[in-house]
Amino acid sequence: MPELPEVETLTRQLQAKISGRKILSSKVYDDKLAGIKNMRDRTIVTIERRGKTVNILLDDGNSISVHLRMTGRLLWQESPERPKHGRWRISFSDGNVFLVDPRRFGTVKITKEVQTDSGRDLFGKFDLKSFIKNYGSRKTKIKSLIMDQRAISGIGNIYACEILFRAEIDPGRAAATLNDDEWKKIFLHARKILTVAIKNRGTSISDWRDLYGCKGENQYELKVYGQGGKKCCSCGNDIVRIKQGGRGTFYCPNCQK
């Protein structure tokens, strides 16, 4: 599922491919996306990531805001022919960008709203002190908190599990029980893990592919996610899978306190 590194990968590829280009036409294939107007003759100014959202800024002041949710992909294809599960298309003189989304959870919005990251993006103006001030006394479980897009943007289930493993924090801990060193560890490892994942062009466990249909390489870096029943790479005990808020959570009960 596309989280920050996957969306960042797409954003960079789109920036290189379609920034400054004129849209010749666009087409909707899915009733759920009905109402998206034809984007014909707009020129793309730039492409930005906000959390897990891709924003395609246009010269008319609007921006196309794409959220891929679970199984959404953006795919560059020279042929305008609809690929399997193609939901929406924008066309250029030399090819097309398709939203491909088997489960149809993805959303596309045309909006004039200027979104800011408000310090929620770890690679933006994020400030640990104000984060702890705002969220450090919450009773909510730490894993739920770091997946809360209002608190920090871009972290989903896979990277949340990996971050807490590297930080050696039990995902079931209440946020309010963490000390300053533990908070520091979480965000240090969050930056490290996400940076490596961006370098690896994302985690391709099942669905994720980049703009050109290529798998990422970060799945080989995962230490706990999807590793239920296997041995912890650090201590050799079993990695456990539990359900937390309806989501699969993987961790090492021996290493994560």
Place this chain on the structure above:
DNA sequence: AGAACCGCCTGCTTGC
């Protein structure tokens, strides 16, 4: 405030 659950979806895995 926070946790639990639902609905949105469909491809894949599992079990008989």
Place this chain on the structure above:
DNA sequence: TGCAAGCAGGCGGTTC
């Protein structure tokens, strides 16, 4: 082999 049930989960919503 085939078919049905179960599962996966980001996010917005509701309920307790």
